């Protein structure tokens with residue numbers, strides 16, 4: 102991107118609340134006229150990023166620019182941006198016209214100019230005949246249109262939209278999505294849109310920014326993000342996916358579900374552990390035959406309007422989701438096949454838990470804010486900083502928090518065909534990753550235990 106094309110620049114921006122990093126070294130460059138969506142699960146920092154761009158909050162580190170000018174410390178009203186919030190935040194005692202005219206009156210523009218601008222904004226949002234109505238008498242969708250009109254009447258260079266459709270019912274949301282897209286084209290200004298709804302992001306955006314835990318995971322067009330997710334988090338978040346542990350045998354050959362498959366990926370290195378992502382619509386399902394790469398039994402089959410969504414338990418014990426126009430009922434034996442191009446191989450972000458710690462004595466090591474018993478460690482003196490490794494399957498979660506050495510909350514749950522991969526946010530504010538066959542729910546409080554023999558202490 103040429104520098105002059107860039108309207109918003111976010112450079113190495115972090116935001117801390119106390120010592121908690123809500124945004125962590127975020128970098129983003131938005132082109133003039135682009136429709137950019139910031140997408141991510143609740144609490145990942147989307148709204149905070151938008152508020153920093155709007156100026157309602159200040160970055161703890163880094164620089165924000167608008168049209169090349171550093172505005173990191175500029176107050177909101179001096180920035181050429183306007184924000185539309187989820188709650189319409191209209192003035193209930195003013196009618197539609199006066200709600201939209203409010204900012205223009207503050208600027209003391211002549212009455213005739215205000216009237217012209219308000220009418221133009223109302224036309225833009227399809228509310229021409231509503232100027233005298235009380236805002237209370239409008240539907241949710243109409244109120245949101247008024248809120249958008251109120252924002253665009255100031256002719257901002259950038260419109261920031263924070264989940265503006267979240268309070269509307271499904272039908273209204275779909276209608277408004279199309280209208281927003283048209284409005285964006287007509288206005289020709291830059292839209293930065295926050296949502297946790299992946300379908301909305303795929304429908305509306307030129308560019309999607311996927312965030313998780315205060316970091317940007319991937320930036321790309323909707324097709325890039327859907328077809329080439331950069332990691333298992335993005336794959337799982339955008340649409341349905343089968344996500345499996347795999348090992349690269351060598352270039353263009355990957356092993357998963359206990360079989361070897363031709364793929365198109367190279368450069369991972371032989372015997373590297375990888376994540377394999379296969380979209381359910383990319384798996385062929387048919388009567389068992391020699392063409393099948395995997396065979397199994399259908400365990401559930403649901404009609405989804407256009408296609409059937411089926412779960413297949415393979416002979417090796419992996420559960421795969423398959424979507425097809427043809428129905429194979431529960432109980433049927435089937436063959437499955439995936440073409441090399443549809444097997445997406447991704448680098449694993451981690452292959453075990455790694456913590457910084459301190460050896461306390463020969464059989465005790467401190468990490469995650471606790472002292473753990475470990476197998477006797479020779480060659481390292483007490484009070485020495487060490488690296489601690491724990492395999493995912495060796496972290497034990499307990500229902501009863503008191504049964505754990507430390508406590509935490511289950512945050513993300515990824516099903517990997519034959520087990521769950523969980524992220525547990527510990528009360529020490531650091532994540533621990535767990536592979537388990539037990540079923541946990543998002544938000545469950547847990548005790549965390551690790552057997553001494555499963556703690557590897559490594560000299561730094």
Ligand SMILES: Nc1ncnc2c1ncn2[C@@H]1O[C@H](COP(=O)(O)OP(=O)(O)OP(=O)(O)O)[C@@H](O)[C@H]1O
Pocket residue numbers: 118123141142143144145146147148149150297
């Ligand atoms: N003023 C604040 N003080 C302390 N913590 C805050 C503050 N504002 C936000 N947070 C925390 O920062 C994290 C990110 O919040 P943010 O609102 O940016 O997330 P989000 O992705 O927009 O989530 P949602 O979709 O639920 O609104 C959350 O854990 C939130 O509790």
